[in-house]
Amino acid sequence: MTTTAPLTTRTDPLAITDMAGEAQAALLERFPPREPAASWPATTQSCDEILSRISVPPRGRDGYHKWGARRRGTAAILTWLENFPGSTWQERWQASPAQDLDPDEWKSTGKSWTDRHGRPVPSAERADLASGMLLLLARDVIRPELPWLARMRPSVHLRKAVIENRDPDGFAKLAALLGEEVWASTTSATAQNQIIRIMIAKGGRLADLTVGDCLELRLIEHKVRHKGAVHTHFYSWLRQLGIFPGDAPVSLRLRNLRPGQLTPEQLVDRFRLRCQPVRDLIVDYLKERQPSVDYSTLQNLSRALAHNFWADLERHHPGIDSIALPPDVAAGWKERFRTITSHKRQPDGTVIETTKPRISYISTLMLIRAFYLDIAQWAAEDPARWGLWAVRCPISSEETRTVKHEKQQQSRSRRRTRERLPVLPTLVDFVATRLREARMRLDALQQAKPGAEFTVLDETFIKPKTSAARVAQLTRVAWDSQGRRRNLTQDEHRAFWAWAAVEFLRHTGVRIEEMLETSHHSITQYKLPSTGEVVPLLQIAPSKTDEERALLVTPELADVLSAIVWRVRDRTGALPLVSSFDDRERIWNPPLPLLFQWESAGRRWPVSPANIRKALNEALAAIGLIDENGKPLRFQPHDFRRIFVTDAIANGMPPHIAQIICGHKDINTTMGYNSVYPNDAFEAHRAFIARRRAMRPAEEYRTPTSEEWDQFLGHFEKRKLSVGICGRAFATQCIHEHACIRCSLLRPEPAQRHRLIEIRDNLVARIIEAEQEGWLGEIEGLQISLTGAEGKIAQLDAQEARRNMTVDLGIPAFPDSDQ
Structure with missing residues (x-):
């Protein structure tokens, strides 16, 4: 009985290429993020010790107003946190409902805060709470989790405070590495905010950051923020600073689109096949082919077999469980796959559906045919493993003939080149x-x-x-x-x-x-x-x-x-x-x-x-x-390659040299790139004639005189004979001294056949007379002439027989038809 794998057990195709996919999970396993510390000196201080560390600027200075707001906000937050259990401020923060609320929403609830005795917390205004939280984060008193920090709106004041209190020397080195132009840009502000989020959540200095910390931030930002707003400059900068090991990833940019090579199982599971045995068969086939092909070929093969072939069959024939396809099922799949349908929405809201032939139709048929034939061959070598799946191939060899397809492709390529070369x-x-x-x-x-x-x-x-x-x-x-x-x-x-x-x-x-x-x-x-x-x-x-x-x-x-x-x-x-x-x-x-x-x-x-x-x-x-x-x-960039070959050959470069320059293994590929215009062929022929004339004596191309022209026309008159026409060339002598009946250049005419018979009969009579008189020298010459006359008669008879011959063209006859 065939089992069908439920869709819920399949790996989500988005999860394979997403940051939470298996490639990213493997990367996190190699570079795990730092675990949050349970306690550190700053979080164990008392409220008075924390407030005493806030330096008081001189009255009237710009920082005096900020000092007052930060002191009031810090005191309000610490007074509120004392209501929750814990021996450190970090434990009280984790026990509070703050991390379950949005950072802005948490600040808005400040007016309802009370101390442990139920009295209202003084000066719990929104602006004061923001200033107080800035100081607690910069002084490493509490360490909120990364998801909470990722949702928090970045602040230039927080960024400056963390840099001044945590690692001013480390940030100075980073600024010197990047230069003033980059460090003052808005992109730099975004990257600095990402770095300080990690430092606030994990603690430590800039050199203490790890690859796993950066990966964890990227994963969280993808979950809580729009993907387009996530940047990876911060990781590249830290890598340039030399704080990461040598085997660290080159970049985190587009890691969701470039997860590395996938296994055959992952390649097949992208398309969520329902039939478990066929899914396993395709996976085993890919594993068997994997050592002999590159990854790109393996990826295309998985798409052809799993997506273009079997997924389409499961969609149109639910419950199908065998690759032994009935003729109607195979024909239906070929008909569907032969064309590709696209839908385009118009400005008025209507949708236009267009259908065009699929360019990859023949190449995909070849891959699927190879799949069936390989299994049949492997079944003879290993029946236990492949014998169950050795069935008749639904694609014949005639369907995979590429002669017409290659000619059409070459025609499109040459037309494209001829269209772009002039511009x-x-x-x-x-x-x-x-x-x-x-x-x-x-x-x-x-x-x-x-x-x-x-x-x-x-x-x-x-x-x-x-x-x-x-x-x-x-x-x-x-x-x-x-x-x-x-x-x-x-x-x-x-x-x-x-x-x-x-x-x-x-x-x-x-x-x-x-x-x-x-x-x-x-x-x-x-x-x-x-x-x-x-x-x-x-x-x-x-x-x-x-x-x-x-x-x-x-x-x-x-x-x-x-x-x-x-x-x-x-x-x-x-x-x-x-x-x-x-x-x-x-x-x-x-x-x-x-x-x-x-x-x-x-x-x-x-x-x-x-x-x-x-x-x-x-x-x-x-x-x-x-x-x-x-x-x-x-x-397309490849158009320049075709134009290069066409222009090089048109300007005299030998095709085999163009083949070497382009790196083609077959010269036919190079000539396929050469889009020759019809006028180019004419000009090349004319140039050939000019070169041939230049190699011959110049006197052969002079204008003939009147006497020479008359002599040339008279030559054709002299070629006319009683029994036919002489075929010797102009200005050549007769090699048989006008014994035309012996000459192979004589072309007899059918109307003069009776003359040839008279000549033959006369020669026979003369030979008999010479034999009777004993003229042995005369007999030899007459015998040669008789052979020539009989040959000319036989030549005329053969021509007449060919004219009267009936040739069966194989046209069917309909004797019972009334018409």
């Missing part, structure tokens, strides 16, 4: 102009005074009045004439990387992953053994074909590389080490001085493929180019 110069000029204009706007913004109006490129902007405006580099935004907030720094950032990507891709023809993995170590040089000249080279790291190759750096590419290196250098002049995430293998690469990296609030990140595509699309949208369907034209 490449426009794109190149635009991205260069856009970068130059973006830099002019940013320079004008940084030179303007706070609150001043400035004009650049016929556009008027207003520089905002902010506290960060005292440092020119900190001002990133401006207000345009229409009142819109423009981030000019971000505009320049995207304009630069759009320009760098376009120039790098069109001059190298590399894949996007190869471009983003290019590091400073990839720029090398080579000394020619013949001349001793040193030429620059660019080493391309192995990617798709696992083969490293070197490209010659042209002067244009050298300018691009120089601009990128100059941009990404740090204050020491070196390229920082950055760890990139391999989206295919789901692993973090070792730190490298990558060329495509950018800085964000004191931390370095590799430029992602999504950023490159977004920058390209923004540039194309600004140009306003459209495709043949009237839709906005889009460039």
Whole structure:
């Protein structure tokens, strides 16, 4: 009897990629957070000792009013906490209802507080309670839990108080590491608030923070706050400070989207299959294939088998429990999977449903067919394990033929290349102009005074009045004439990387992953053994074909590389080490001085493929180019690779050299990238004729004289004979001395067959006469002529037989039909 696994026992697909998923649980197991301490010196002090530590500023100073509020608030909170059991203030705080209430709601209940004798607590105003809580947290008297602190509204006064009372030297080192520009930014304020939350909840100094503490804060922030408001700069800064071990995670950024490699069980359980035996079969199959394939292939295989195939069958055939599919079930699945349906909501609220062929249809059929065939083969080797599942494959070999699919794909690729190649110069000029204009706007913004109006490129902007405006580099935004907030720094950032990507891709023809993995170590040089000249080279790291190759750096590419290196250098002049995430293998690469990296609030990140595509699309949208369907034209990074091959071969590069430069294993792949235009074929043919003419003597191509032309026309007249036409070439002599009946170049005409018979009969009579008279020398010559005449007659008979021959074309006949 087949068992069906309940949905509730399956791992939630969101839990696998969420911070609370198994990958994050494993990370927390490696780096556990610190356990909260039961007691520490500050929390055991008496109320009078705590109040006595509050220094009294001179009367009339700015801090005098704050001292009074903090003293009143601290006394009110401690008086209220004395109502709850415990030997320390931390135990009383935990016994109070404060941590069960929202931080703002807890402050609002201050007017109803009483002491242990039931008397109202004096001066329990909201502002005083906020000041008192600030002091208790800064002096480490109580340590609220992280969820309560995460809900508390951040305060600049709390941040300053914790820094001054807890670890001023540690924060000074962190500020020096990041620099004044980053430390004064709003991003820095958010990161500092996250750090002080951990210090308040766990205690200790900055150097006492652990990786587990940061992970725990991230988990809590995801639960109590909006995910988009969670930042991870604080972790990167602490890691740069050197307080974490060497095997600590590179970053906590997007850990929910990049949890690392999943096990076969986790890959299958994402799709919540109901049939337990089939689920286990797919898991076992993936485990068997796992040693011989990379992780990306394993992930695609799990999606094809579990999601595209079996989950669809369970959805349309509830209770199905065998991979031995009836013909109608298999045909229904193929028909459903052949197309993909999309729904698009219109401005008026209506939904338009469109159906188009699925591009991955053939490739998915091949994976499923391989699944059935592999099980059948393994069943012969291990019947106990696989014999139960060895059934007939529902997909035939004819259904997985890729000839037509490959031709259609090649046609789409070439049409796409032919459509984008003519507009490449426009794109190149635009991205260069856009970068130059973006830099002019940013320079004008940084030179303007706070609150001043400035004009650049016929556009008027207003520089905002902010506290960060005292440092020119900190001002990133401006207000345009229409009142819109423009981030000019971000505009320049995207304009630069759009320009760098376009120039790098069109001059190298590399894949996007190869471009983003290019590091400073990839720029090398080579000394020619013949001349001793040193030429620059660019080493391309192995990617798709696992083969490293070197490209010659042209002067244009050298300018691009120089601009990128100059941009990404740090204050020491070196390229920082950055760890990139391999989206295919789901692993973090070792730190490298990558060329495509950018800085964000004191931390370095590799430029992602999504950023490159977004920058390209923004540039194309600004140009306003459209495709043949009237839709906005889009460039994919791989389009530059096809354009590179097409342009290189069109300009004379041998295809096998283009194959080596592109790193293709098969030259047919390279030629598939070559989108040849029809006029290119005509021009190539004309160039071939011109080269052939240049190799032949020039006198052969002179204009013939009238006598030569008449002689040429007379040649064809002389070729006419009584029994046919002579086929010898112009200006050649007759090799048989006009004994045409013997010549193989004679083409007899069917109308002159009677003449050939008369010649044959005459030759027979002459041979008989020569034999009678004993003319032996005459007999040999007549015999050769007789053989030639009989051969010409046989040639005419064969032609006539072919004309009269009936050929069965296999057309069916209908003898019983009335028509």
